[in-house]
Amino acid sequence: MVYQKKSQSLRTIKFDKTKCGVEVLLRVGSGEEIKHAYTNTEAYNTDYFEILIFRKAKGHVGLNQQNINLSDNSIVFISPFQKRQWKLDPDHLDFTFLIFQEDFLNDFFADKLFTYRLLYFYQLDYPLSMNVSAEYIHKACSTLTEIHTELKEANPDSEHLIRSLLYYLLLKFNRDYAQHNHLPLDKPENNYAYQFKKLLELHIKEKQRISEYTSLLGISRITLNKAVQAQFNVTATHLLKQRLLFEIKNYLIHSDLTVADIAHELNFSEPNHLMRFFKTQTGQTTSAFLLYYQNGSKSESIGS
Numbered sequence: 001m002v003y004q005k006k007s008q009s010l011r012t013i014k015f016d017k018t019k020c021g022v023e024v025l026l027r028v029g030s031g032e033e034i035k036h037a038y039t040n041t042e043a044y045n046t047d048y049f050e051i052l053i054f055r056k057a058k059g060h061v062g063l064n065q066q067n068i069n070l071s072d073n074s075i076v077f078i079s080p081f082q083k084r085q086w087k088l089d090p091d092h093l094d095f096t097f098l099i100f101q102e103d104f105l106n107d108f109f110a111d112k113l114f115t116y117r118l119l120y121f122y123q124l125d126y127p128l129s130m131n132v133s134a135e136y137i138h139k140a141c142s143t144l145t146e147i148h149t150e151l152k153e154a155n156p157d158s159e160h161l162i163r164s165l166l167y168y169l170l171l172k173f174n175r176d177y178a179q180h181n182h183l184p185l186d187k188p189e190n191n192y193a194y195q196f197k198k199l200l201e202l203h204i205k206e207k208q209r210i211s212e213y214t215s216l217l218g219i220s221r222i223t224l225n226k227a228v229q230a231q232f233n234v235t236a237t238h239l240l241k242q243r244l245l246f247e248i249k250n251y252l253i254h255s256d257l258t259v260a261d262i263a264h265e266l267n268f269s270e271p272n273h274l275m276r277f278f279k280t281q282t283g284q285t286t287s288a289f290l291l292y293y294q295n296g297s298k299s300e301s302i303g304s
Contacts, residue, residue: 011044012081013037015101025104026162028148031095038093043085043254049102049121050078051173053140054095059088065249068129073137075173076129077120083254096141098169108163113194118174119183122197124242125234126181130173143169184233192217192227196236200243206267208244210236245281248274252290259286 015025031038031052038052043062057070062085063078070076070088078084080102105114115121120128147165150158178185188194199213207213213236214224221236228236244266251262263274278286 011042013044013046015046015048015099025101025107026147026151026166027097027099028144028151029097031093031097034097035090035093038086038088038095039090041085041087043083045081045083046078046099047080047101048099049080049115050076051098052076052078052095053097053137053144054093055134055137055141056092056094057088058092059086061086061088063128064124065246065253066128068127070129071131073134074129074131075137075140077123077173077177078128079115079121083250096144098144098147100166109167113191113198116194116197118170119181120173120177122201124239124246125232126183130177130180132176136176140169140173184231186230188227188231190227192219192224193231196224196228197239200240204240204243204247205265208240208267210240213240241277241281245278248278248286249289252286253293 015027025048037044052075054070054072054074054076056072057074060067060069061076062068062083063076064082064084068076102115106112111117119126120130143165147162150162150165175185177183195217196213199207199216203212203216210221210224214221217224225236228234228239232239247266248262251257251265255262257265259275260271263271266274268274268277275286278284278289282289284292
């Protein structure tokens with residue numbers, strides 16, 4: 001992995017495919033290999049997906065504006081460019097990591113919406129972690145060990161084995177995450193909910209009306225809302241507002257932009273409109289939120 005400075009003084013760790021043993025955009029390994037990144041308390045982000053399986057952990061991580069308490073036998077799910085800051089006890093730390101870029105899944109799987117179907121990625125309403133049993137951790141790490149072996153000792157059929165093992169593991173996590181958080185896993189009638197989720201990631205800075213997304217999708221508001229409600233148990237408006245709110249908070253926390261600057265970046269017609277939206281959604285002014293965050297409260301702790 002190599003490092004690159006961001007304009008807002010936030011370090012970005014970029015995926016380095018030369019570390020994989022073969023040229024694929026996926027890497028599996030022991031936490032000892034990259035332990036320094038998780039014992040350093042500096043805030044940073046990455047350009048890849050990350051799943052961390054902790055056999056031992058003591059401390060917490062500030063992730064995606066959540067403060068997640070970590071303990072033994074826990075799993076953390078991280079999407080690209082989510083800001084994180086680790087505060088872990090280096091003497092009580094044992095984990096396995098799985099990292100990959102979206103292009104890797106797009107090459108491996110025909111479904112270009114696959115990452116958006118995984119409930120634990122791009123998640124704003126539920127914890128980005130899951131506490132499980134020691135046996136569960138052992139089974140997950142055994143699967144990752146198989147993937148690691150195929151990466152290091154490539155055979156003609158290794159690509160197919162890696163694909164099947166990874167597909168199994170990601171879907172197993174998704175099923176258990178859904179059960180843990182009481183989320184629906186019914187097979188959708190269509191892909192509108194996932195397409196909407198992807199479009200939010202791509203266009204939230206310039207499009208903040210449901211009508212703009214229904215136009216892109218070529219469907220009615222009723223159809224979109226029905227699809228989102230069925231898959232995520234919330235309304236389309238809720239998803240949009242939560243994603244916009246998250247973007248505003250990111251600017252407030254991780255940049256030196258004024259509220260007027262942020263309003264301009266996010267295409268609010270006036271700063272007052274942004275402040276009114278923020279107050280309605282959070283019950284706080286932007287300045288009160290930032291003061292609360294800077295005083296170390298950040299957000300409500302999630303996890304055990």
